[in-house]
Amino acid sequence: MPKPPTPAPDDATRPLSERVLSCVEQIPPGKVLAYSDVAEFVGTKAARNVGRIMAAEGGSVPWHRVVRADGSLAPHIRAEQLARLRAEGVAIRGERVDMSRARWDGR
DNA sequence: GGTATGACGTCGA
DNA sequence: CTCGACGCCATAC
Numbered sequence: 035m036p037k038p039p040t041p042a043p044d045d046a047t048r049p050l051s052e053r054v055l056s057c058v059e060q061i062p063p064g065k066v067l068a069y070s071d072v073a074e075f076v077g078t079k080a081a082r083n084v085g086r087i088m089a090a091e092g093g094s095v096p097w098h099r100v101v102r103a104d105g106s107l108a109p110h111i112r113a114e115q116l117a118r119l120r121a122e123g124v125a126i127r128g129e130r131v132d133m134s135r136a137r138w139d140g141r
Numbered sequence: 142g143g144t145a146t147g148a149c150g151t152c153g154a
Numbered sequence: 155c156t157c158g159a160c161g162c163c164a165t166a167c
Binding site for chain 3: 050078081083084086087
């Protein structure tokens with residue numbers, strides 16, 4: 035996945051948290067993004083930090099549409115998240131999301 | 142200024 | 155394919 039030198043980091047002055055939340059809000063139903071994807075979309079490389087932000091303020095956005103790069107889910111939320119994703123018709127394989135099909139390209 | 146932390150990622154066993 | 159160790163990097167203290 036290419037990374038434009040000047041992607042769409044909105045305002046680099048704005049806290050990463052706001053950019054991350056905005057990005058997650060835009061994920062269409064039935065699709066998902068990896069933490070690392072969100073990170074790039076907002077112009078950072080800290081996938082871990084994305085998760086941290088979600089833990090803090092993710093309650094107001096479709097957090098269930100953000101999964102790990104390999105399609106697995108974070109332990110604490112995996113049950114609820116899995117249920118919601120299924121309900122939206124996201125491609126699931128076993129206990130993981132089928133990234134090759136459900137991954138949002140940012141269209 | 143440095144240290145600890147985590148809804149992550151990747152590679153090797 | 156699964157599991158563990160190590161690396162990353164923005165935040166909070």
